[in-house]
Amino acid sequence: MVESELKMAALQPQRTIDELKELRALTGDDDGAQRVAFTETWVKARAWLREKVKGLPIDIETDEAGNTWFTLRGESEKAMLIGGHIDSVPNGGWLDGCLNVVAGLEVMRRIASEGTPPITVRLVDWADEEGARFGRSLFGSSAFSGTMNPDELRNLVDKNGIRLVDAIGEFDIDLDQARNATRQQKDAAAYLELHIEQGPVLESMGLPLGVVLGTFGVERHAIRFTGQSAHAGSTPMHQRRDALGAAAKLSIEIREIAKRNGGVCTVGSVVTKPGIVTAVVGQCDITLDQRHLNADSLAKMLQEAKDASERFAAEENVSVEWNRIWQIRPLPFNPELIEMADEAIRETSGTAHRLPSGPLHDAAEVVRADIPTIMLFVQSLRGLSHAKEEDTLEEHLLMSVEALDRLATKTMAWIQAQN
16 A cells, blocks of 8 residues: 555544534534533533643643644644634524534644654634634633734623633633734644535535635725605605615615625615614615725725715715624735645645635634634535535535645645755
8 A cells, every 4th residue: 555545544534524423412402513612511621622632742722812732743843733612603504613612633644644744733713713603703712912902802791790800710711811822823824624614505516625715805894874764655756765764775776886896795684763664774884894805995885885885875955884793814824835735625625716705704813813724614515604504515515624634735845955
């Protein structure tokens, strides 16, 4: 048996599927996964993961932000990171997040079976990627990158009125010390993450795997149209100052803006006042979410939306006001790692497709730490995620573990060549 065949023989992708099912049985119910961060079920899942690494020459550490690190020491301190998150949304799917971690563990097993690796390999289970309990996603990875601002999180509460600072304190996490997790950046030379697509693109193309080009930049705004509330029966149509009329026109136009520019735009919330059937809408508040992988295109979409809102406001004789809710720049992944990921997928399944990620992932925060980063996507059936119906064909899951392993081998050689 040749050397490459020996390597692949040590990898057991089926074990990843079996372990994912085991985790589902342990931490899920009829409504789906229940591994919400900073809950007892999350603790149970993390204890399960620790059990899985027993017998391997791996050091385990939990950092100041609650991220758990599994380190296989190599001949060099330079490290390849493989990351994911074992936490879920309430009633979530059986693959979102945990596939990354469990597949990464299988790759570490394969590497460890061959003796001391030439470089250090680290698997990280990021704390609270989802933000399901307190509304703040990427908790652990933003602490790692140093972008976390504790003052923005200090007053967050869950639906039961429990403060984030108190909840994380039960797990020995001090919000003001969390950013000390940046020390884990030391010697990090590359970051790999495997994730289900959570969308319909790969399935629509009949492809099992894709290379992720980067994560979308986001412009998120609250927009208020202000007109005049008036009686629905006595106010002539040409004399109305209908705030909803302007908002409705914009909600249609942003779809065309997205199509023209190759991005995505969503009006996700509409609130009218006085909000009764017998009154013309005097005030309409909407939220607009715009995303693109290119910064210039994202800025163009935003300007086109603002121009359109002014035009529609004038047509309806109302005023319009914009307030930014949140913004993040596009975060492209490392070009050399993109090429290696493409090659790993082609070796595994024959065909690769490159696509951006609409959702944010922990990988986005790693990019913000200036660490070369790449993601692989595996097809999601019906494009569903964050739901118990989330699923991926087992044959595709097997391919995804193999592709991650091939990418890990290429990345280790790439890191060695840079030393």
